[in-house]
Amino acid sequence: MAGAGRPLSPHLQIYRWYLTMALSIGHRVTGVAMAGGLFLLTWWLLALASGPEAFATVEAVKDSWLGVLVLFGYTLVLFYHMGNGVRHLVWDAGYGFDVHVAAHSGLAVLAFAGAMTILVWIVIAVTG
DSSP: OGGGSOOOOOOTTTSOOOHHHHHHHHHHHHHHHHHHHHHHHHHHHHHHHHOHHHHHHHHHHHHSHHHHHHHHHHHHHHHHHHHHHHHHHHHHTTOOOSHHHHHHHHHHHHHHHHHHHHHHHHHHHHHO
16 A cells, blocks of 8 residues: 555644644634633532632632632633634635735734733732
8 A cells, every 4th residue: 555656644844834823723722721711610610609618729729829820821811712713703704814914813813812811910910
C-alpha cells in the first residue's frame, strides 16, 4: 500500500502557523474550558443549596489566590469565545474572508477579550 505512489499526508511541522489557525484552535480549547467551568458553577450551586458549611468551603476556595486566578482565566476564556463566536457568525454571513480582514478581526477579538476581562475585574475590585 505504501508503495502505491500516493503522497504521504503532511504533518504539523510542515504547516506555517497563521493567526487565524491559532485562533480557531483557541476557540475549540476555550469551548472545552467553558464546559469545565460549568462544573465549578455546579459545585457552587450545590454548595449553596447544601448549607452554610459547604458554601463556606466553596467560598474559601474561590477567594484563594488559585480561585481568583481560575476565575480571571475563566473570564478571559468567556470573552474570547464570545468575541470569536461573533467573528464566526460574520463569516457565516459571507463576510470577512479576505486575508487582511481575517487577521485584523482576529486581533480585534484578542483586544476585545483582554479589554473586557480587565474592565470586568476593575468593576469587581471597585464594587467589592
